[in-house]
Amino acid sequence: MNDKKTLGEMLTERGVSRRTFLKYASYTASIMALPPTAATAIAQGIANARRQSVIWLSFQECTGCTESITRAHTPSIEDLIFDFISLDYHHTLQNASGHAAEEARMQAMQENAGEYIVVVDGSVPLKDDGIYSTIAGITNLQMLEETVKDAFAVISVGSCATFGGIPGANPNPTGAVPITDIVTDKPVINISGCPPIPEAMTGTISYLLSFGSIPELDHLNRPKAFFGEAIHDRCYRRPFYERGMFAKSFDDEGARQGWCLFEVGCKGPVTYNACATLKWNGGTSFPIQSGHGCLGCSEPGFWDLGGFYKPLSTAKGDPLKWAGGAAVAGAAVGAASAIMARNKRNKILKEGK
Amino acid sequence: MSRGNGTNCLDDQVTGMALSVLAEVGRMLETLADSGREDAIDLRSLPLTDADRAELEQMLGRGEVRAELDLAGESEVWETNYPGAWWIRHRGAERKIASEEIAVCRIPEILKTHPVDIETAALRIRNELETTHE
């Protein structure tokens, strides 16, 4: 769709006040780790923007990423994003099907050339000429190349699109690759996670809308606002880690006391994501708070890291690697307790756990 | 140290962060008084425990002004016991806190009526009067 009106004009007609924009902007500034004073500029930026055309391509995926972004809640400030974008193509959500669906994609590409955003979930199979996943008679590779040609930017959502994910896990039977292996001439923003946190997806789109530019990214093309810190850095169980107090199994006294889950396989020390701060289901909880270690789902190759329930050092075969990294991170809390924790982990490793 | 879900946490421990935030608010108020420069603190960006947050709210107290806003979910704004320091709490889905900040200013932006909304209001009244006269 190519609506000439600005979002401000469109939503004013529907009775949405500028205060509501400002509230949304405060929420966006907060989740993007921008200063609260940036809210006024964000609100103005969104009000002046046109409704953003989004073409969403789903390849080798499970639809969990779509489930995440469309999570069912009461109508609220978080849902305003769906007024700000025009979702012009999405297999699961659009009414049209077959030729009509493909025509909608072509029309959006023509009308918004150079301005539309392509969101991709799922990896792309390359083996055997890509025949393992086709849509509308063409391979995922063909559809991706055709669609990104005139895009403003590409957002890869979910670990399959960003790093290959489960389809790309060993032995990778379809030759699945992430989007960055194919799209090299456009900005590609990676929002990893299996699924990604909804706020990471909507916050990034809101940032693009308000500032017309790409947010600051890490070395894996992920927005630093969401992927700048390890789960371990913001985990509320961290003081137990520092004191060397670890649950040894999911039903022992340590687990009941809420101790650190490192020894039952938590990948928090090497996983960069915002689960510990933004949490899930509208801020209700996150895996570690629910008693399960982090699976590391937002990191490359998480499926092949050696076992969800094995401690990191055991899984990687290098006991000191994570212990050293964690000790450095924990220096502010106390070097002595970190050394104690390291010794404790090494002891457990030696015992063959 | 216990949550309702059976796992323990540290959320009911006071860490001393509230006092640091209070000191920061004090510095911002001095700047506002000296130069008129407004500022704000995003409370969600700070590693505050629930107990710290409650302590901070209690330290800052409630002043003369309180407003409830109905904007795609509820919001509350109140001037703390320290004039010029405002607590702004926006709620999102299922009344959960979507953003929370302390704004140090004469009046928070969210309480002001935007010129576009004023124009729209005038237009609506004009339209209503025209419809009544028809």
Ligand code: SF4
């Ligand atoms: S190892 Fe896991 S449970 Fe333990 S402090 Fe780090 S992130 Fe939290």
